[in-house]
Each structure stands twice: as C-alpha cells, then as structure tokens.
Amino acid sequence: MRKTLFLFLVLLVVLGYSAPAHAQSQAKEEQLIRAVTAANSSQQRFESMLELGDYYKAKNIDKADSLRKEILTDSRKFEDSLRFSALMYSAEVYLIRGDLDSYFSTILACQPFLNKLKGDKVQFTIYRHLGFYHSKMQEFETAKSYLKLALKKAKRLRDIAKQSEAYRHIALNFMRFNEKDSSLFYANKAINSGRRSGNKTELAQSFNTFAEIYSFFGQAELGVAKNLVALNLAQGAGNTLLLARYCREVGVTQRDILNLDDAEYYFRRSLGYSQAINDKRQMALALTYLATVQLDRDQYDKAVKNANRSIIYLTALNDLNGLGLTHNVLGMVYKEQENYSEASINFNQALVFYESASNKQEIAEVYHNVGTVFKEQKRYQNALKHLNRSIEIREQYKAKSQIYQTYRVIADVYKELNNSTLALEYMEKYLDYVDINTTVQAATRIAELSESYRSEQRERLINDQADSIQRQRQEREMTTARLEYSQLRNNFQMYIIIAFIIIMVMAGLILFYRWNQTNIKQRQREAEMSQTLLRTQMNPHFVFNAMSVIQSYIYDNDTENSSKFLVNFSRLMRLILENSPKEHIPMETEMEILSKYLAMQKLRFQERFEYEIEADDELIAEAAHIPPMITQPFIENSIEHGQLHTIEGGFIKVSFTKVDKMLHITIIDNGIGRKASKAKKKSSAHRSMAMEITAERVEKLNKKFRTDGYLHIEDYNKEEKTGTKVLISLPFTSKA
Numbered sequence: 001m002r003k004t005l006f007l008f009l010v011l012l013v014v015l016g017y018s019a020p021a022h023a024q025s026q027a028k029e030e031q032l033i034r035a036v037t038a039a040n041s042s043q044q045r046f047e048s049m050l051e052l053g054d055y056y057k058a059k060n061i062d063k064a065d066s067l068r069k070e071i072l073t074d075s076r077k078f079e080d081s082l083r084f085s086a087l088m089y090s091a092e093v094y095l096i097r098g099d100l101d102s103y104f105s106t107i108l109a110c111q112p113f114l115n116k117l118k119g120d121k122v123q124f125t126i127y128r129h130l131g132f133y134h135s136k137m138q139e140f141e142t143a144k145s146y147l148k149l150a151l152k153k154a155k156r157l158r159d160i161a162k163q164s165e166a167y168r169h170i171a172l173n174f175m176r177f178n179e180k181d182s183s184l185f186y187a188n189k190a191i192n193s194g195r196r197s198g199n200k201t202e203l204a205q206s207f208n209t210f211a212e213i214y215s216f217f218g219q220a221e222l223g224v225a226k227n228l229v230a231l232n233l234a235q236g237a238g239n240t241l242l243l244a245r246y247c248r249e250v251g252v253t254q255r256d257i258l259n260l261d262d263a264e265y266y267f268r269r270s271l272g273y274s275q276a277i278n279d280k281r282q283m284a285l286a287l288t289y290l291a292t293v294q295l296d297r298d299q300y301d302k303a304v305k306n307a308n309r310s311i312i313y314l315t316a317l318n319d320l321n322g323l324g325l326t327h328n329v330l331g332m333v334y335k336e337q338e339n340y341s342e343a344s345i346n347f348n349q350a351l352v353f354y355e356s357a358s359n360k361q362e363i364a365e366v367y368h369n370v371g372t373v374f375k376e377q378k379r380y381q382n383a384l385k386h387l388n389r390s391i392e393i394r395e396q397y398k399a400k401s402q403i404y405q406t407y408r409v410i411a412d413v414y415k416e417l418n419n420s421t422l423a424l425e426y427m428e429k430y431l432d433y434v435d436i437n438t439t440v441q442a443a444t445r446i447a448e449l450s451e452s453y454r455s456e457q458r459e460r461l462i463n464d465q466a467d468s469i470q471r472q473r474q475e476r477e478m479t480t481a482r483l484e485y486s487q488l489r490n491n492f493q494m495y496i497i498i499a500f501i502i503i504m505v506m507a508g509l510i511l512f513y514r515w516n517q518t519n520i521k522q523r524q525r526e527a528e529m530s531q532t533l534l535r536t537q538m539n540p541h542f543v544f545n546a547m548s549v550i551q552s553y554i555y556d557n558d559t560e561n562s563s564k565f566l567v568n569f570s571r572l573m574r575l576i577l578e579n580s581p582k583e584h585i586p587m588e589t590e591m592e593i594l595s596k597y598l599a600m601q602k603l604r605f606q607e608r609f610e611y612e613i614e615a616d617d618e619l620i621a622e623a624a625h626i627p628p629m630i631t632q633p634f635i636e637n638s639i640e641h642g643q644l645h646t647i648e649g650g651f652i653k654v655s656f657t658k659v660d661k662m663l664h665i666t667i668i669d670n671g672i673g674r675k676a677s678k679a680k681k682k683s684s685a686h687r688s689m690a691m692e693i694t695a696e697r698v699e700k701l702n703k704k705f706r707t708d709g710y711l712h713i714e715d716y717n718k719e720e721k722t723g724t725k726v727l728i729s730l731p732f733t734s735k736a
Contacts, residue, residue, distance in 0.1 A: 005214060023111040026129075028055065029052075029055065029059070032048065032051060032052040032055055032171070033052065035048040035051070035052075036048040036049055036052060041073070042077070042173075043072075043078060043082070046071070046074050046075065046078060047082075047084060049067060049070065049071055049074070050071060050085055050086070050089060051373075052067065053067045053068070053089055053093075054089070057092065057093065057096065057241075058239065058240070058241060058277070059098035059240075059277055060277055061093075061096055061097065061241075061277055061278055061279040061280070061281075062278045062280070063278070064093050064096070065097060065471050066091050068089065068090050068093050070259060071086045071089055071090070072087070072090055074086075080113065080116045080117055081117060084110065084113045084116075084117060084122060087106055087109060087113075088109050088110065088125060088129075091103050091106040091107050091129065092109070094106060096241070096279070096281070097280075097281050097317050097319065098281040098314070098317055098319030098321065098322050099317060099318045099319060100136070100320065100321065100357060101318070101320070101356075101357075102318070103566060104133050104136075107126075107129045107130060107132075107133050108133070109124050110129070111126065111130065113126060114126055116546035119163075119574060120153045120156050120157050121153075121157060123149075124150050124153035124154055124157065124159075124162055124166075127146045127147070127149040127150035127153060127695060128146075128147065128150040128165065128166060128169060130143075130146040131143045131144075131147035131150060131169055131170075131173065134146060134170055135147075135169070135172065135173040135176055136358075137358065138176070138360070139681075139710050140173055140176065140177040144170070144173055144175045146168050147166060147170045147173060148170070150162075150166045150169075151163060151166035151167070151170070152467060154166050159198050160193050160197040161193075161194070161197040161199045161202045163193045163197075163240065164190045164191075164193035164194040164199075164202050164203075164206055165190075165202065165205075167186050167187070167189045167193060167206075168187070168190040168205060168206055168209045169192035170186045171183045171184070171185075171186035171187040171189075171190060171209055171213060172209060172212065172213075175185060175212070175216050175217075176212045178478070180213070180217050184210075184213060187206065187209050187210045187213055187488060190206040190209060190644075191203065191206040191207060191210065193206075195204040198237050200233050200234075200237035200239075201233075201234070201237045201239050201242065203233050204230045204231075204233035204234040204237060204239065204242055204246075205230070205242070207226045207227070207229045207230035207233065208226070208227060208230040208242075208245075208249070209245060210222075210223075210226040211223040211224070211225075211226035211227035211230060211249065212249075214226060215249075215253065218402075220253050220257065223253060224250060224253050224254075227246055227249055227250050227253070228244050228250065230242075231243065231246045231247065231250065234246055239277050240277045241273075241277060241279065241282070243269075243270075243273045244270045244271075244273035244274040244277070244279060244282040245270070245282065245285070247266045247267070247269040247273065248266065248267060248270040248282070248285060248286055248289060251263045251264075251265075251266030251267040251270065251289055252289060254266060255289070255292060255293060255296065258296070258464050260293050260296055260297060263289075263293050264290065264293045266502060267286050267289045267290045267293065268286075268290070270282065270285075270286040270289075271283060271286035271290070274286055276704050280316070280317060281312045281313065281317050281319055281322065283313060283315070284309075284310040284311075284313035284314045284317075284319070284322055284324060284326070285310070285312040285325075287306040287307070287309050287313075288306070288310045288322070288325055288326045288329055289324075290306050291303040291304075291306040291307040291310070291329050291330075291333070292329055292332075294306065295329065295332060295333050295336065298336070298458035300333055300336065300337055303329070303333045304330065304333055307326050307329055307330045307333070308330075310322070310326045311323065311326050311327070315578060320353045320354070320356050320357035320359075321353070321354070321357050321359055321362070323349075323350075323353040324350045324351075324354040324357065324359065324362055324366070325350075325362070325505075327346045327347070327349040327350035327353065328346070328347065328350040328362070328365065328366055328369060330342075330346040331344075331345075331350060331366075331369060331370075331373075332347035332369060333342045334545045335369070335372065335373050335376065338376070340373055340376070340377055343373050344370070344373065346375070347366055347369060347370045350362075350366045350367070351363060351366050354366060358526065360393050360396070361393070361402070362403070363393060364389075364390045364391075364393035364394045365390070365402075367386045367387070367389045367390035367393065368387060368390040368405070368406050368409070370386045370632060371383045371384070371385075371386035371387035371390065371406070371409060372409055372451075374386060375409065375412070375413055375416075378416070379730045380413050380416065380417055383409075383413050384410065387406050387409055387410050387413070388410075390403075390406050391403055391407075395407075404429075404430050404432075405430075407426045407427075407429040407430040408427070408430045410422075410426045411423050411424075411425075411426035411427040411430060414426060423426065441646040457665070480639060487603075516716065537579045546565075546569050546600065546604070549565060549600075549603070549604045550562055550565055550566055550569070553565060561603060564603065565600060565603050565604075568596050568599050568600045568603075569600060571597040572593065572597055572600065573595055575589065575592065575593045575596065575661050576629065579593070579628045579629070580628055582628055583627065583628065583734075584625040584627060584628075584733055585613060585627075585628045585709070586623065586624075586625055586735070587619060587620075587624040587625060587626045587656060589628075590626050590628065590629075590630075590631070591613050591615065591656075593628075593629065593632065594613055594631060594632065594635065594654060595613055597632060597635065597636075598611040598613075598635065598652065601639050605639075605644070605645035606645075608644065608646075608650060609639075609644040609645060609647070609650035609651055609652065609693075610649075610650070610651045610652075611651065611652040611653070611654075612651070612652070612653045612654070613654045613655075614653075614654070614655050614656070615655070615656035615657075616656065616657050616658055618658055619656055619657075619658055622658075622734045623734050623735055624656070624658070624663060624732065624733070624734055625733045625734060625735055626656075626663065626665075626730065626733075627697060627701070627730070630665075630694060630697065630728065630730075631654060631665060631667060631728070633691075633693075633694065634667050634694075634726045635654070635667060637724075638652050638667065638669035638671055638724060639652070641671070641677040642669050642671020642672060642673070642723075642724060643671055643672050643677070644669060644670075644671050645670070646672070647670060647671060649670070650669070650670060650671065651668075651669065651670055652667070652668070652669045653666075653667075653668045653669075654666070654667050654668075658732055658733070661731070661732050662707065662709065662729050662730065662731060662732055663729070663730045663733075664727070664728070664729050664730070665726075665727075665728040665729075665730070666714055666725070666726070666727055666728075667724075667725070667726040667728075668723070668724075668725050669716065669723055669724050670716060670717070670722065670723040671722070671723055671724060672722060672723060673715055673716075673717070673720075673721050673722040673724060674713075674715065674721075674724055675715075675721045676721075676722070691711070691713070694711055695711045697727075698711050698728070698730065699730055701730055702731070705731035706729075707727075707731040709727075709728075709729045709730050709731060710728075710729045711726075711727070711728055712726075712727040712728075713725070713726050713727075714727075718736045
C-alpha cells in the first residue's frame with residue numbers, strides 16, 4: 001500500500017513539473033544549436049559545438065557521442081588548447097559509455113600536452129585522469145604521485161571542487177590498494193571540500209566514494225547509508241546520470257542482503273533515469289541487475305531475456321566490463337537450470353571480456369562461479385582448482401573481504417569428499433570473515449535505512465507545496481527586514497545620490513559644451529567646403545569661355561546655335577545654383593546637370609567628341625540620391641586637360657552602378673592622359689583642388705555612414721598611358 005502511494009505521488013510530481021522542465025531543457029538545446037549554426041567563424045562554431053556537447057553529456061549521451069567524431073576532426077586545424085579540449089571531451093564520453101580501452105588510449109594521448117600547455121587547470125585535468133588510469137592498472141604508487149600533483153594544482157587554482165575531486169580519487173586509489181584507513185581519511189577530506197565548494201554534484205560523488213569504500217571492505221550498512229545521501233544530493237543537483245548510477249549501486253546492496261523487492265525498485269529507477277538521458281550503457285547495466293533479481297526469484301526466462309537485451313547494448317558500446325558482468329550472470333542462470341554447457345560457454349566469454357579489460361577482481365568472481373558449476377557436476381578437483389584460483393587472485397589484489405564465500409564453497413566441497421578436517425578448516429576461515437548475527441543485523445538496518453529514505457521521499461513530495469509557501473513567507477519576512485534596514489540608510493544614501501547627480505550634471509554640461517563646440521566647428525568646415533566647392537564648380541574660366549562661345553555665335557549671326565547654347569547655359573546655371581547647397585540630390589538631376597554641361601562643351605568644341613551617360617535601371621527604380629556636382633570637376637578635367645577636341649574619336653562615358661549597397665561612379669575619357677597633360681606644363685591647381693575637395697567629401701560620407709568609399713584615378717590605356725579613368729565609390733542612399 002505504501003509503495004502504491006509513493007508511486008502515485010511520484011506520478012503527480014512528474015505530471016506537474018516534468019513538462020515545464022522538458023520545455024526549458026528543449027529551449028536550452030535549441031539555443032545552443034542556433035549558436036552553432038549562427039557562428040561567424042570556424043573557431044566560434046567549434047567552441048559552440050563543445051558547449052552543445054557538454055550539454056548533451058548530461059542530457060542525451062547518444063547525441064554527445066554523435067558529436068564526438070566531428071569535434072575531434074575539426075579540432076585538428078586549431079591551436080593546442082582547443083585540440084586538448086576536444087580530446088578531453090572525447091575521453092569523458094568514452095568513460096560515460098564504458099569504453100575504457102578508448103578512454104585510456106585518449107588519456108595517454110593527452111599526456112604530451114603537459115609540456116605544450118602550462119596552465120594549472122589543464123595540468124590538473126591531465127594529472128587527475130592519469131592517476132585514475134594507473135590506479136585501474138593496479139599501478140598504485142604511480143597513480144598516487146599523479147593524483148598528488150593534481151591536488152597541488154587544484155590548491156594553486158584555489159578551486160575547492162577540484163580539490164574534492166582529487167581527494168576522491170586518492171581515496172579510491174588507497175581502497176584498491178586495500179588501505180582502508182587511508183582511503184576513509186581522504187574520502188572524508190573529499191566530503192569536507194565538497195561541502196565548502198557548495199557544488200552538490202561534487203558532494204554527491206564524494207559521498208558515493210565513501211559508499212564504494214565501505215562496500216569494498218564489506219560494511220554494507222554504512223555503504224548504503226552514504227549512497228542514500230549521495231542519491232539525495234544528486235537529486236537536488238538534477239544530475240540524472242548520477243541518479244541512474246547510485247540507484248543501481250543501492251539496488252546491488254539490497255540484492256546482496258536478499259531484499260529483492262527493494263533491489264528491483266532501485267534497478268527499475270536506474271533504468272528509468274538511464275532512459276531519460278538515452279544512456280544505453282546505464283540501461284544495459286540496469287537490465288543486467290534486474291536479471292540477477294529474476295535469477296534469485298527463479299524467473300529464468302525473464303532473466304535470460306533481460307541479459308540478452310543488455311548484451312546487445314554493451315556490444316555496440318564495446319563495454320568489456322559490462323559484457324563480462326552480463327555473461328557471468330547468464331552463466332549463473334544456466335547453472336541454476338543445470339544447463340552446464342551453456343553456463344560454461346558464458347563463463348568463458350565473461351573471462352575473455354574481463355581479461356581484455358584487465359579486471360582481475362571480476363575474473364576472481366568468474367573463477368568462483370565456475371568452481372560452483374564443477375561442484376554441482378561433482379567434478380571436485382576442477383572445482384577446487386578454480387575456487388583456489390579465485391582466492392589466489394583476490395589475495396594478490398588484497399580483496400580479502402570478498403573471499404569468505406569462496407571459503408564456504410570449498411568447505412562444502414571437502415565435506416562432499418568426506419574430508420572433514422579440511423572442511424572444518426575452511427569453515428573456520430569462512431567464520432573468521434563473517435559473523436552471521438552481524439550480517440542479519442546489517443541486513444535489518446539496511447532495510448530500515450531504505451524504508452527511511454523512501455519515507456523521506458514521500459514526505460518531500462507531500463510537503464513540496466508547504467515548503468514553497470514557507471519559502472515565500474520567509475522571503476516576505478526577509479524583504480520586510482531589508483526594507484527596514486534600507487530606511488535606516490536612506491538619509492546617508494540620499495546625500496550620496498544628490499552628490500552623484502550634481503557630478504553627473506556637471507559632467508554632462510561639460511560634455512555638451514565640448515560637443516556643441518565640435519558641432520559648430522564641423523558646420524563651419526562644411527560651410528567652407530560648400531563655398532569652396534561652389535567656387536570650383538562655377539569656374540570663372542568656364543563662364544568666360546561660355547560667354548565667348550555665345551558671342552562668337554552672335555557675331556556669326558548663328559542664332560540657332562547661340563539660342564541653343566544660351567538655353568543650355570541658363571538651365572545649367574539654374575540647376576547648379578538650386579542644388580549646390582543641398583547634401584543629396586536625385587541622381588536623375590545630377591545626370592541632367594552633366595548632360596547640359598557636356599552638351600554645351602560639345603557645342604563649344606564644334607562636335608569634336610562624343611559623350612554617354614548611363615545608369616542601372618535598379619538605381620532609377622530605387623530613386624537613388626547623390627551628393628551634388630561630385631562628378632563635374634572630373635568631366636571638366638577630361639575636356640580641358642585631356643584635350644578631347646584634339647583627339648580623333650574622342651569620347652567621355654559616365655556610368656552609375658550599385659554594388660553591395662555602394663554607389664559606384666565611373667568616368668572614362670580617351671584624352672591625351674595625365675602624363676601628356678603634365679608635360680604641357682599647364683597649371684594643375686584647379687585639378688588638384690577638385691581632387692582634394694572630392695576626396696574630403698568622400699571621407700566625410702564614410703564617417704557619417706560607416707562605409708569604405710573611395711576615390712581612385714588611373715590611366716584608361718595603361719600600356720600607352722593615355723586617357724583617364726576615375727572611380728568614385730559612395731554609400732548608396734535613397735529617398736524612395
């Protein structure tokens with residue numbers, strides 16, 4: 001009844017809170033994916049992919065693994081620090097997936113970065129992982145030296161969470177070396193550091209380390225107690241990966257004391273958490289341990305089915321230890337069914353996988369199980385051989401707390417051989433390691449701890465709303481207290497605010513004054529430029545020449561040409577006077593001014609050159625605007641200094657185009673060219689002034705519109721150095 005109530009409450013919480021949490025998680029994922037696709041450079045994209053991968057490590061292991069190869073490939077074109085980040089990401093994914101061979105080879109590949117990257121954070125990471133590698137390889141002294149270096153780097157960084165991490169691995173290294181006191185000492189330091197760091201995930205891992213040590217040394221009750229604390233902390237941190245693992249470990253202890261209902265409960269919770277983050281390794285291990293519960297309940301078909309499902313996952317992941325465990329379980333199932341040939345096949349496969357993973361402790365467990373099979377077959381010498389081999393390995397690796405069950409089986413073998421002396425001897429060894437009453441008491445205590453934990457879970461779910469109300473009330477009280485405290489400081493703060501306002505006003509006045517002065521100077525400069533430009537455009541030489549042409553037409557009694565010239569001249573003067581003061585004029589107006597000007601010049605020089613003015617249809621459609629009279633000085637230069645009237649087939653071509661939000665103006669003539677014009681020793685003062693004014697106008701437009709416009713002059717015929725080509729690039733503006 002209590003279990004049903006608990007599951008009902010869990011369902012309510014899931015229905016109430018899982019949807020918003022899922023939506024928030026999905027929004028975070030979409031944000032990270034957008035950052036990858038919107039990256040402006042390959043390095044920025046790479047760094048965004050790493051951030052997305054770190055998110056997937058906690059939320060979806062399959063997706064984290066799918067990014068691994070791409071991150072590794074992309075990292076080859078970047079600097080050492082990014083390549084190292086990619087390797088460490090790959091190593092951590094391998095570790096989560098249980099592929100220890102790939103994990104260890106990647107960690108060893110990171111070792112050269114100790115010389116390439118000198119940062120304490122990088123060196124801490126490498127030392128810590130190298131310590132774990134050597135500890136797993138049973139090279140305890142080497143592991144210890146690397147882990148002490150990692151601790152030293154963590155202290156230099158003043159990173160308390162990293163110090164806790166280093167202490168955890170030092171404790172586990174001592175545990176594997178069978179140094180109980182030292183392992184507990186450093187586990188306690190890890191917990192203290194984890195508490196000071198405020199990092200719930202690190203603190204959960206520290207308590208789990210304590211649990212692992214207690215379980216290793218046969219203190220199941222203390223192990224479960226610590227693991228239940230770790231489970232609470234992982235739940236508070238929202239770390240689903242740790243929840244899946246810790247639930248499975250608690251379930252293993254429950255099965256060891258034959259509390260099968262609780263064992264199944266925790267294994268199924270582990271399976272659920274694993275499925276939530278798509279962690280197929282954790283799913284496989286949960287299925288394997290569910291198979292052990294079904295084995296204990298004589299549900300052999302279900303056990304075989306779950307074990308085979310697990311093997312499919314673990315084979316794809318290349319998890320050698322997981323495959324060894326699952327085949328070992330299958331061997332036990334077939335042994336209970338008295339199918340000894342299948343049992344032997346699976347035990348042999350388990351040995352192959354454990355040998356490949358160099359997992360000597362689990363090899364000892366398989367030898368123990370093989371010995372029990374031979375005992376059942378009454379092949380006693382083979383049984384003793386394998387059982388003694390199991391003891392030999394465990395003594396070699398100082399796992400003596402796990403030997404006592406093997407002593408018990410050997411005692412039974414000698415009893416069946418009617419060797420009462422050796423049977424008694426091994427039974428006494430068995431009793432030296434385990435006290436039946438203590439074990440029963442421990443089992444009872446573990447059951448109580450488990451029930452207490454589940455009661456706390458129920459109370460937590462029931463009291464969530466009450467806690468929320470209490471927190472709101474406390475927040476209101478704190479807000480009231482802060483307001484009262486704030487009122488006591490109001491007078492002092494008011495003086496500070498008034499002084500600050502006075503300073504800001506004075507600073508604002510000073511800045512406004514300086515800005516106003518700068519603005520006045522700018523307007524003066526623009527006015528001067530406008531006047532200078534107007535004088536340049538209204539070149540007296542041009543006006544004089546125009547009047548002379550009109551006069552000559554009158555003397556020749558050429559009323560038609562004089563009238564035409566005078567009309568064009570009048571219209572041109574009006575256009576110039578009306579539009580010169582403006583900042584921008586329609587491009588069509590500029591083209592009309594140029595057309596009138598060139599028509600007059602063509603009449604003046606008796607039709608001795610041709611001209612063409614063209615513009616893109618797009619510019620006309622968009623009602624493009626242009627600074628007034630910006631091209632006229634260069635056209636005048638083409639006619640006067642290029643001496644088009646002396647060139648056969650002389651021409652001027654003016655074109656307006658739009659390229660990437662810029663207005664490009666091109667002025668081409670086939671006159672005598674700049675070099676020849678200079679050789680004639682005519683004054684270049686007018687031409688220089690036109691270029692200087694136009695260049696300054698372009699520069700001011702660039703500052704105003706934040707563009708990269710330019711003025712560029714080159715020879716039209718570069719080989720013969722004749723003709724002139726003027727290129728002007730301006731920011732495109734439109735009044736449409």
